[in-house]
Amino acid sequence: MLSVSKDKINSLFEAIAKDKTLYLPVDNSSGKANFEKWQKGTKLSEALKTVRSAKDFFFPKTEKMVGYKVEAGNITVEDPRKELDDFVVFGVRACDAKAFDIFDKVYLEMTPTDSYYKNRRDHAIVITLACSEPVKNCFCSSYGLDAANPAGDVSAWLAGGDYYFNANTDKGKKFLDSVKGALKEKDAAAVDAEKKAIKAKIEKLPFAHLDLEKFKNVPMMTLFNSDVWAKLSESCLGCGTCTYVCPSCMCFDVRDYDTGHGIEQSRTWDSCMYSDFTQMAAANPRLTQKERFRQRFMHKLVYYPMAHEKLFMCVGCGRCLDSCPIHMNIVKVIKAFNEADLGGK
Amino acid sequence: MQELTSELIKIAKEKLASGAVQQVIGWRRGLFDEDVTPSTFKDAADLEKNFVFNKYCKANLSKYLVKITRAIETAKTTTRTNNAMAKQRDPNAAEAPIPNEKVLAFLKPGDTHSFCQLLKENRITRDDVYVVAVPCSCEMDESVKEGEGCDHCRNKKHVVYDEVVGKAREEAVADPSRFDGVEKIAAMSADERHEFWKNEFSRCIRCNACRDVCPACTCEKCVFDNNNLYTSQKVAQVPFEESLYHIIRAWHVAGRCTDCGECSRVCPEHIPLHLLNRKFVKDIDEIYGPYIAGSDMETKPPMLTWTAGDAEPSVVYERSPEEEGGE
Numbered sequence: 295m296l297s298v299s300k301d302k303i304n305s306l307f308e309a310i311a312k313d314k315t316l317y318l319p320v321d322n323s324s325g326k327a328n329f330e331k332w333q334k335g336t337k338l339s340e341a342l343k344t345v346r347s348a349k350d351f352f353f354p355k356t357e358k359m360v361g362y363k364v365e366a367g368n369i370t371v372e373d374p375r376k377e378l379d380d381f382v383v384f385g386v387r388a389c390d391a392k393a394f395d396i397f398d399k400v401y402l403e404m405t406p407t408d409s410y411y412k413n414r415r416d417h418a419i420v421i422t423l424a425c426s427e428p429v430k431n432c433f434c435s436s437y438g439l440d441a442a443n444p445a446g447d448v449s450a451w452l453a454g455g456d457y458y459f460n461a462n463t464d465k466g467k468k469f470l471d472s473v474k475g476a477l478k479e480k481d482a483a484a485v486d487a488e489k490k491a492i493k494a495k496i497e498k499l500p501f502a503h504l505d506l507e508k509f510k511n512v513p514m515m516t517l518f519n520s521d522v523w524a525k526l527s528e529s530c531l532g533c534g535t536c537t538y539v540c541p542s543c544m545c546f547d548v549r550d551y552d553t554g555h556g557i558e559q560s561r562t563w564d565s566c567m568y569s570d571f572t573q574m575a576a577a578n579p580r581l582t583q584k585e586r587f588r589q590r591f592m593h594k595l596v597y598y599p600m601a602h603e604k605l606f607m608c609v610g611c612g613r614c615l616d617s618c619p620i621h622m623n624i625v626k627v628i629k630a631f632n633e634a635d636l637g638g639k
Numbered sequence: 640m641q642e643l644t645s646e647l648i649k650i651a652k653e654k655l656a657s658g659a660v661q662q663v664i665g666w667r668r669g670l671f672d673e674d675v676t677p678s679t680f681k682d683a684a685d686l687e688k689n690f691v692f693n694k695y696c697k698a699n700l701s702k703y704l705v706k707i708t709r710a711i712e713t714a715k716t717t718t719r720t721n722n723a724m725a726k727q728r729d730p731n732a733a734e735a736p737i738p739n740e741k742v743l744a745f746l747k748p749g750d751t752h753s754f755c756q757l758l759k760e761n762r763i764t765r766d767d768v769y770v771v772a773v774p775c776s777c778e779m780d781e782s783v784k785e786g787e788g789c790d791h792c793r794n795k796k797h798v799v800y801d802e803v804v805g806k807a808r809e810e811a812v813a814d815p816s817r818f819d820g821v822e823k824i825a826a827m828s829a830d831e832r833h834e835f836w837k838n839e840f841s842r843c844i845r846c847n848a849c850r851d852v853c854p855a856c857t858c859e860k861c862v863f864d865n866n867n868l869y870t871s872q873k874v875a876q877v878p879f880e881e882s883l884y885h886i887i888r889a890w891h892v893a894g895r896c897t898d899c900g901e902c903s904r905v906c907p908e909h910i911p912l913h914l915l916n917r918k919f920v921k922d923i924d925e926i927y928g929p930y931i932a933g934s935d936m937e938t939k940p941p942m943l944t945w946t947a948g949d950a951e952p953s954v955v956y957e958r959s960p961e962e963e964g965g966e
């Protein structure tokens with residue numbers, strides 16, 4: 295397997311950055327990590343998770359869709375899709391990589407295809423990194439994910455002081471060929487040992503096997519009408535933290551902005567938790583926070599799986615467990631329903 | 640910690656059983672020790688099983704009382720209106736009894752300041768709340784040294800309560816390190832300061848958690864809820880909107896911010912937002928004399944009153960170092 299020692303990883307980054315933009319997790323002034331552009335001197339973060347997920351690369355928080363410029367009586371239309379170059383994202387975890395599949399089902403596989411999203415997907419090479427130290431908030435295994443074998447164009451492992459790389463796609467193979475100079479062939483025994491170790495660690499996590507049966511079998515309206523929602527949502531602040539740190543939340547709003555010499559149309563992240571979400575002529579049809587809260591979890595655990603081959607719209611990254619100001623999260627929702635008596639069939 | 644939890648549960652159960660209160664607001668046990676959720680309790684079994692009070696109970700409960708006491712007051716008004724209407728139809732109609740509900744709230748020293756400030760702004764009905772003063776969660780936290788308040792209480796005293804568990808903090812203790820963070824930023828040059836905040840705000844995702852948790856932010860409709868302006872709740876379209884949001888928020892809570900630190904606690908991107916508010920607290924102290932929002936019901940808020948001795952607007956220019964300001 296191709297590898298590079300941990301202390302020489304920067305030589306690989308340098309080789310990648312020669313002709314492509316490279317993004318990787320970097321610690322910032324708050325002591326937490328986020329994906330940032332690699333430059334000479336940038337240090338890869340050791341953090342397990344970035345505060346924001348890797349969805350930013352395909353679904354940025356603000357994305358310019360079209361620009362209209364008015365100059366001397368003429369209007370020119372700008373297409374920002376043309377400005378994107380190939381880029382590489384290093385250090386994506388298994389959960390975030392799985393979230394790309396969830397996005398793909400909506401933005402690529404349904405018609406019409408989202409050409410902005412597709413453009414970004416086409417230009418990206420995703421290098422995933424296995425989770426050597428999963429933490430107690432992680433529950434990707436509940437959704438059948440394997441953090442020891444993350445997907446992506448290239449999978450990477452940190453084992454015994456070396457990074458190992460394996461290509462999963464043609465794009466990944468081509469990419470590894472292009473940076474071969476910075477890598478060495480090495481026996482992969484350490485990777486197998488690391489995979490075993492990761493699996494053993496995951497088995498010991500408190501939410502390694504959450505019971506999701508009720509969300510597969512109980513009728514939608516029984517779940518929808520359950521009185522469990524009122525208690526769960528009672529202290530929800532209605533902020534958008536959970537939706538914005540979530541790797542699989544994909545709602546947006548389209549807005550125009552008058553720049554003074556033209557118009558920019560952008561899409562920006564939007565959140566079902568907000569009172570001005572899906573604003574219609576009268577109001578937001580979800581009048582109180584209970585309905586907004588219910589929408590988020592019904593979408594993730596019921597509506598999306600109904601529409602997309604029983605795939606849950608949650609990857610178990612645990613970011614909502616870390617970030618919610620009142621510590622309400624999807625694990626608590628799942629557990630509350632498992633404990634609740636939902637009545638007969 | 641365990642003992643204190645049991646004591647609070649005992650008080651809550653007694654008050655519920657006697658009918659003195661109909662609900663209790665406190666903290667609900669989570670999956671671990673640290674993920675407690677603000678929550679209401681209405682029966683003894685729920686309290687026994689799920690109520691908790693530990694060092695992670697940092698959430699300020701006062702803001703929830705705005706909604707809760709309003710529901711209590713609305714129930715009263717509705718019944719009165721219904722009675723009056725029934726009387727119009729039939730002068731001999733029986734009057735429905737006016738509901739007289741009460742909520743028990745466990746408030747830490749910092750929470751009582753927010754509570755008092757909300758009382759002052761007529762956002763909470765005092766008679767609807769039975770306040771039980773509890774120690775600050777930081778007193779159970781080994782990492783906070785004794786006598787050194789945490790970022791939430793800053794050694795504040797209990798200002799409003801009906802009953803107290805243990806010993807109430809009757810005197811605020813001066814906290815000399817409180818403005819260290821503000822002074823550090825004030826010592827920067829204007830460019831450095833701009834860079835500092837630009838870097839911090841660059842991480843803002845406009846989740847609005849700082850606003851939604853803030854006990855001073857209780858507007859029925861926030862200026863940032865306006866879809867017709869470039870300032871709806873959604874993610875900012877241009878980076879300036881993020882700065883605008885934080886600056887306006889800081890100005891709007893100036894003189895009303897009790898420095899409870901919730902904004903910084905909830906920020907998922909760990910932006911030190913409390914420093915903005917604390918800068919205003921410090922400036923008000925210096926320009927208008929010492930003032931702690933929510934510390935009593937009587938003192939007039941300096942930003943809402945005018946006295947002959949007030950600083951002239953030119954003080955802003957005078958306070959700016961020569962090379963930076965005044966233009």
